[in-house]
Amino acid sequence: xxxxxxxxxxxxxxxxxxxxxxxxxLYLVSVVFxxxxxxxxxxxxxxxxxxxxxxxxxxxxxxxxLWIHARAGDLNIGDHAPDxxxxxxxxxxVIQLSALNRQRPVVLVFGSYT
Numbered sequence: 001x002x003x004x005x006x007x008x009x010x011x012x013x014x015x016x017x018x019x020x021x022x023x024x025x026l027y028l029v030s031v032v033f034x035x036x037x038x039x040x041x042x043x044x045x046x047x048x049x050x051x052x053x054x055x056x057x058x059x060x061x062x063x064x065x066l067w068i069h070a071r072a073g074d075l076n077i078g079d080h081a082p083d084x085x086x087x088x089x090x091x092x093x094v095i096q097l098s099a100l101n102r103q104r105p106v107v108l109v110f111g112s113y114t
Contacts, residue, residue: 027060030061031061031062034057034066037049038066039070
């Protein structure tokens with residue numbers, strides 16, 4: 001009887017260890033997926049995040065740290081701005097930064113004045 005109990009305890013410990021290892025792997029895969037999604041264009045990232053349970057993501061994962069590292073970039077002072085496309089404000093077409101830059105100087109303002 002004692003040997004059977006020891007075998008069951010050993011089996012339970014192995015099962016618990018496999019379960020915890022599985023949770024750790026699932027957590028790490030989730031972190032990699034979130035980090036990968038943060039490196040996608042804003043439209044794609046928005047579609048991905050719209051399907052996530054946001055309170056859980058913010059509570060369980062280092063979201064801010066991942067965001068800072070995923071969006072850090074590698075521009076230095078004096079580098080040319082990367083070229084990109086944006087939808088016109090009136091949605092009449094697409095505007096490319098390099099096309100604007102040929103016509104006149106471009107100032108990009110990031111922030112809010114409210």
